[in-house]
Amino acid sequence: MRIEGRKQFWPPRPIEQKDQMMTNCCVSPGLKNKTLKTNRRCGWLQRFVLAALMVVSTSAAIAQTSKSDVTQIKIAFLSQVIELPPKLSNLDLLPENEGVAGGQLSIKDNNTTGSFMKQAFSLKAVSVPPEKDALAVLKGLLDEGYQFIILNVPADRLLAMADFVAGKDVILFNVGAPDDRLRAKDCRDNVMHILPSHAMLADGLAQYLIWKRWRRWFLVVGRRPGDRLYADAIQRAAKKFGGKVVAERTWAYGPDARRTAQAVIPKFTQGVDYDIMIVADEIGEFGEYLAYRTWTPRPVAGTQGLRPTTWHRTHERWGSAQLQSRFFKTYHRRMTPLDYQVWAPIRAIGEGATRTRSGKFKAIRDYFRGSDFELAGFKGQKLTFRNWNWQLRQPILLAAPRALVSVSPQQGFLHQNSLLDTLGYDKPESKCQLGKQ
Amino acid sequence: MNSVWRSVVPAFFMLVMSGQTSVYGYTVYVTNEKDNTVSIIDTVSLKVTKTIKVGQRPRGIILTKDGKQLLVCASDDDTVQVIDPVTLETIKHLPSGPDPELFILHPTGNPLYIANEDDNLITVIDLVTNKVLAEIPVGVEPEGMGLSPDGKVLVNTSETTNMAHFIDTSTYEVFDNVLVDARPRFAEFTADGAKLWVSSEIGGTVSVIDPTTRKIIKKISFAISGVRSEAIQPVGIRITKDGSKAFVALGPANRVAVINAKTLEVEKYLLVGQRVWQMVLTPDEKLLFTTNGVSNDVSVIDVPALKVIKSIGVGRFPWGVAVSPN
Numbered sequence: 001m002r003i004e005g006r007k008q009f010w011p012p013r014p015i016e017q018k019d020q021m022m023t024n025c026c027v028s029p030g031l032k033n034k035t036l037k038t039n040r041r042c043g044w045l046q047r048f049v050l051a052a053l054m055v056v057s058t059s060a061a062i063a064q065t066s067k068s069d070v071t072q073i074k075i076a077f078l079s080q081v082i083e084l085p086p087k088l089s090n091l092d093l094l095p096e097n098e099g100v101a102g103g104q105l106s107i108k109d110n111n112t113t114g115s116f117m118k119q120a121f122s123l124k125a126v127s128v129p130p131e132k133d134a135l136a137v138l139k140g141l142l143d144e145g146y147q148f149i150i151l152n153v154p155a156d157r158l159l160a161m162a163d164f165v166a167g168k169d170v171i172l173f174n175v176g177a178p179d180d181r182l183r184a185k186d187c188r189d190n191v192m193h194i195l196p197s198h199a200m201l202a203d204g205l206a207q208y209l210i211w212k213r214w215r216r217w218f219l220v221v222g223r224r225p226g227d228r229l230y231a232d233a234i235q236r237a238a239k240k241f242g243g244k245v246v247a248e249r250t251w252a253y254g255p256d257a258r259r260t261a262q263a264v265i266p267k268f269t270q271g272v273d274y275d276i277m278i279v280a281d282e283i284g285e286f287g288e289y290l291a292y293r294t295w296t297p298r299p300v301a302g303t304q305g306l307r308p309t310t311w312h313r314t315h316e317r318w319g320s321a322q323l324q325s326r327f328f329k330t331y332h333r334r335m336t337p338l339d340y341q342v343w344a345p346i347r348a349i350g351e352g353a354t355r356t357r358s359g360k361f362k363a364i365r366d367y368f369r370g371s372d373f374e375l376a377g378f379k380g381q382k383l384t385f386r387n388w389n390w391q392l393r394q395p396i397l398l399a400a401p402r403a404l405v406s407v408s409p410q411q412g413f414l415h416q417n418s419l420l421d422t423l424g425y426d427k428p429e430s431k432c433q434l435g436k437q
Numbered sequence: 438m439n440s441v442w443r444s445v446v447p448a449f450f451m452l453v454m455s456g457q458t459s460v461y462g463y464t465v466y467v468t469n470e471k472d473n474t475v476s477i478i479d480t481v482s483l484k485v486t487k488t489i490k491v492g493q494r495p496r497g498i499i500l501t502k503d504g505k506q507l508l509v510c511a512s513d514d515d516t517v518q519v520i521d522p523v524t525l526e527t528i529k530h531l532p533s534g535p536d537p538e539l540f541i542l543h544p545t546g547n548p549l550y551i552a553n554e555d556d557n558l559i560t561v562i563d564l565v566t567n568k569v570l571a572e573i574p575v576g577v578e579p580e581g582m583g584l585s586p587d588g589k590v591l592v593n594t595s596e597t598t599n600m601a602h603f604i605d606t607s608t609y610e611v612f613d614n615v616l617v618d619a620r621p622r623f624a625e626f627t628a629d630g631a632k633l634w635v636s637s638e639i640g641g642t643v644s645v646i647d648p649t650t651r652k653i654i655k656k657i658s659f660a661i662s663g664v665r666s667e668a669i670q671p672v673g674i675r676i677t678k679d680g681s682k683a684f685v686a687l688g689p690a691n692r693v694a695v696i697n698a699k700t701l702e703v704e705k706y707l708l709v710g711q712r713v714w715q716m717v718l719t720p721d722e723k724l725l726f727t728t729n730g731v732s733n734d735v736s737v738i739d740v741p742a743l744k745v746i747k748s749i750g751v752g753r754f755p756w757g758v759a760v761s762p763n
Contacts, residue, residue: 116598319596354598354616
């Protein structure tokens with residue numbers, strides 16, 4: 001038996017309608033039951049058109065029920081993935097709604113709270129094909145009045161967008177670019193970094209390896225610029241925590257190592273005395289094939305093997321079992337790091353709106369940039385922003401494919417202000433000068 | 438099994454030799470979240486007398502007012518298991534709704550109010566008819582449950598919404614919400630109903646609220662030398678009936694704070710096991726039992742002396758704790 005009062009508190013129906021539409025945005029209903037291969041043929045253009053359609057219907061649905069006494073808070077998520085991982089078709093599926101689903105769940109959480117506060121949150125998700133101009137899409141979002149914009153774009157495009165919106169009442173959330181320079185010399189006052197930087201990931205891993213007394217690292221670097229940045233962060237972490245990169249080699253055996261690995265990798269890894277191999281292969285060209293094939297039997301960590309990350313399917317501590325289960329029940333798949341990274345800023349905006357009891361841009365922004373801000377992010381302690389570069393302070397999960405191994409910072413790595421500031425560039429070494437770009 | 442027998446057999450003999458232990462003592466029940474068991478502790482011998490198997494991921498645990506039924510939230514089985522404390526057999530299951538976490542009984546002993554963590558609901562169940570009386574929508578991840586002594590006001594805390602929801606138990610409607618600090622886990626009324634205490638795990642505070650005006654009277658914060666402030670994460674709260682002392686479990690700070698419940702000042706910190714969450718006072722208020730999730734034990738606090746007198750090993754990840762009324 002359900003009671004009458006339910007309607008009064010429950011979030012407005014359009015939220016659920018929107019979920020349906022969002023879920024379908026890249027998978028037309030007819031394709032749903034077909035194989036992955038068929039599904040993946042759903043081209044960029046088709047996704048774009050469907051996304052656009054979805055957005056139109058969503059806004060219409062919201063408008064229909066919006067009451068004058070309910071404050072509307074609009075958030076946009078713009079994603080442009082330039083380089084997709086190689087299509088190793090028999091490996092993990094890439095969810096079509098990756099990131100968007102995390103955002104929708106966060107909107108749902110916010111709206112449940114919002115129903116008690118007379119606040120309604122909505123998310124517009126736009127996926128921009130690699131060849132299209134993402135800045136033009138961003139301009140469109142600005143014209144529609146979006147002020148909180150979550151960006152999953154590479155570093156250069158993010159900088160162009162940040163400079164374009166400079167001086168406007170707009171805040172950008174970086175959920176896709178781990179480049180340290182965005183938190184250092186190229187930092188911007190209007191960009192909040194949700195995902196950890198390369199240095200934070202590397203430091204999280206390094207602390208654990210030092211605790212294990214695995215100090216001698218064999219670094220294997222992929223062909224891409226991002227791999228180089230990841231490797232540089234590992235080199236820096238070695239210096240910072242007392243590890244030693246005893247060898248560094250660059251992978252030059254092409255993109256798909258599945259058939260050639262057994263012949264190539266023993267030779268490639270010969271002649272080095274080390275404790276653990278650290279691989280920098282962000283899009284996953286070869287990293288998975290190192291384990292079990294190295295000349296000497298050693299574990300693998302880095303972008304594959306034992307990975308430092310923001311989220312993992314095996315993470316269940318500090319109440320995260322609840323978030324994992326809510327996500328799985330809604331989207332019938334596991335929550336990915338990108339889903340978490342889109343979930344978090346929307347919750348931060350939600351917190352701002354709840355605590356200030358306001359839907360106004362400045363009130364919300366000032367709240368989550370102020371000293372009272374605390375985000376319960378299922379990591380066992382509150383998450384806050386570093387006010388010298390607007391990076392989200394956060395513990396780093398260290399995950400093996402099917403087990404959570406540890407969570408950094410590790411015990412014993414001390415800091416005068418926050419143990420979380422042992423991860424990444426600390427204030428005294430930061431080259432970021434906010435407001436002086 | 439061996440270890441169970443090792444503890445059960447001597448306990449049994451002791452029970453036989455000491456005759457009617459239960460006249461002087463109470464029985465404490467502890468849910469072990471990762472073991473799917475309940476440890477049963479005798480408050481005189483302070484030993485585990487028996488460990489029984491229950492449903493998956495047991496968390497909240499409570500005894501009915503007459504002491505004749507032991508209710509256990511089997512969160513991953515989406516049910517509340519009803520156990521006979523004498524035979525230790527499962528009598529029935531309650532239609533709790535999905536993922537029950539914590540619950541509270543009406544002062545008259547019926548109905549039961551259950552927080553369904555996954556579904557943002559409170560489910561109200563009539564224990565006699567076994568029927569669902571109502572489902573009340575609340576914030577995201579409801580957990581803490583407090584009832585005013587007159588049974589008229591139910592307070593639920595939602596962990597992600599960060600609110601204490603005030604619910605009228607006659608209409609099942611939320612009539613007010615109070616924002617508290619991040620991740621509220623527990624709500625407890627004082628025995629006179631004049632104050633409501635709500636703990637905020639991530640915020641690191643306890644809000645003391647006036648239930649009539651629904652205004653926060655004071656936010657109690659904690660400072661322990663040598664313990665990082667992030668590790669101070671208040672969860673369980675217990676207040677003595679005379680309203681003089683309150684105990685707050687501080688999670689990974691491994692301490693229970695003793696607070697003067699009149700002045701709202703922290704008086705003392707008691708060192709207990711690791712990650713202390715839930716607590717229960719014996720009905721005579723001589724002993725306080727705490728569940729320590731990471732060290733897999735229960736600490737026993739002598740309440741008049743304010744001293745930790747024993748730790749008792751239980752199963753893995755002890756979560757909830759309840760005590761028999763006599």
